[in-house]
Amino acid sequence: MLSEAIATRDERYSRQVLFRPIGPEGQAKLNQSRVAIVGMGALGTVIAPQLVRAGVGFVRLIDRDIIEPSNLQRQSLYDEADAEQGRAKAAAAAEKLEQANRDVVIEVAVTDLTWRNAESLLADVDVIVDGTDNFQVRYLINDVAVKHGIPWSYGGAVSSYGTTAFFRPSETPCLVCLFGANQGTGGHDTCDTVGVIAPVVSMIGSMQVAEVLKYLTGNVDALSNTLTHLDVWQNEYRSVTLGRPKENCPCCQERRFESLSAQRDGLTVSMCGRQTIQVRPPSGLTVPLADMAQRLSVFGTVRHNPHLLRCDFGDVHITLFADGRALIHGIEDETLARSLYARYIGM
Template structure:
């Protein structure tokens, strides 16, 4: 086993952290939502920094188009269609076997958000989903947990560290979630890997400041960077808005929407998620045996990958499935019913 002081010696030598700060990192618990471009950089840096417990939450599987910017994954992972959270955890254990890493292969929804996010010291946003960010904000404010907002697309990105009671919350900054879904994504306008690493690194810097007790060094600003246009701008946060329905009136609207939704279309991906109300009534191993005669099957205890000439299905242990190669909801439902049952 690698000696604690030796492993983190260069970080300990940084005076604002020192050995006491490093021990605080080792005792810290962090949840990362999304293990895509931002999430892989975030989790790698936090694991290597020695954060003692990381919960990695992601609903997706690895595709070859991810490899340009999602640094923890390999061609073999993409070929196998592995679950991101599972593959990320495996890679991180190889980098630091002395911390606890918990992969969670699921959506963050109003039903499970408090269970997944309510018992950590910091929540980290690695998602590109606005509705999930409002869920994170609700949990953070309700439980008094700081969280790091980050977004990167095209050549630009934004980040801010939100501390309930000390800074405005997401609703203060951007208004309440109105249910709209129209915004640029990596699938629609692309993304450069350097902006991902820059935004994620800024997020990690603020998280480490907070977890090591260096709150006076926190930026307290929204930071915007465009590496193509050579822009770097910051806007001072100020104080929470007196009329904010979330952090002042404590109305947690996102957490009230308990309908998880049966179908979700992944923008630009030709992938549709089917999420039944009940759980699978058979194990993945049993289902894999049934499907072997119909196509190519790869399976472990968390994920089954089934491929035919017409479709590809990534099926999770809770019954949730990603139907790849289709953009019609009814066709996705038909495929799920045909091979899995609905």
């Protein structure tokens, strides 16, 4: 049986091993590697299948959100049944990825990445991959990466354009070097404001995976060491050399990790593509979802699984996660969102 398993593994990766820069030694390195993917939306659903199928030994999927119909146009791991059930993205993705490669250990974290959990979720891997849609989380990733000396892949895609870079602490600039320390406060295009088409997502995500594979297999000389921008609609492609870390950078040179040390919990408005407000409680919680489902059933139709609970109130519905975080769907008013959270969740 063991010999059959080894033979199956050899056949699975045979075409990748034939690629000389990887070869048997590179494949062995991939099989021993650990990667965390932050965000299982559009980019994450391009990145995760490629890494899992390539044989990266451990992949942690981190995502706070659920699957909705507007996701299906570009988030290629999910289907209509997932959207109808409002499944947690990380959990649904893991289920499908396990069917693609049972040799890979896939860990699921259905949670919001915050200063409270960022180090515990990111500091034990070889590479962090950004599949998020906001700069606040990217700055948090950058802090953890610099603090613990972990390379990370930055990627963003909206409309028809996208940008990517592979950061290596002490070897390249960090995110703060490039964009300054105050870019995590909003004002950037999102898929909710300018839309997004699938081809740019596929291209940026694949470019991120290529850099991750180069690094994990020891092909560091092949890394692009550039900040790359492309627009698939306007036929544009340009790149800028990253160079060295910036002198006096407050993050990578002075080692001030402001996103980690700010210790801010707050309200996130406008989850990408719909009228939804996220309410995050001020301290870490563990919510007994089965008990909460029974409590809320008198107010509306309730469905729950080990990861989340959904209660439909008609025009408004609530998705509650086990960590106390909630998505209030169907409204845009922050005050009303907090009021509904206090009224129904009571924490």
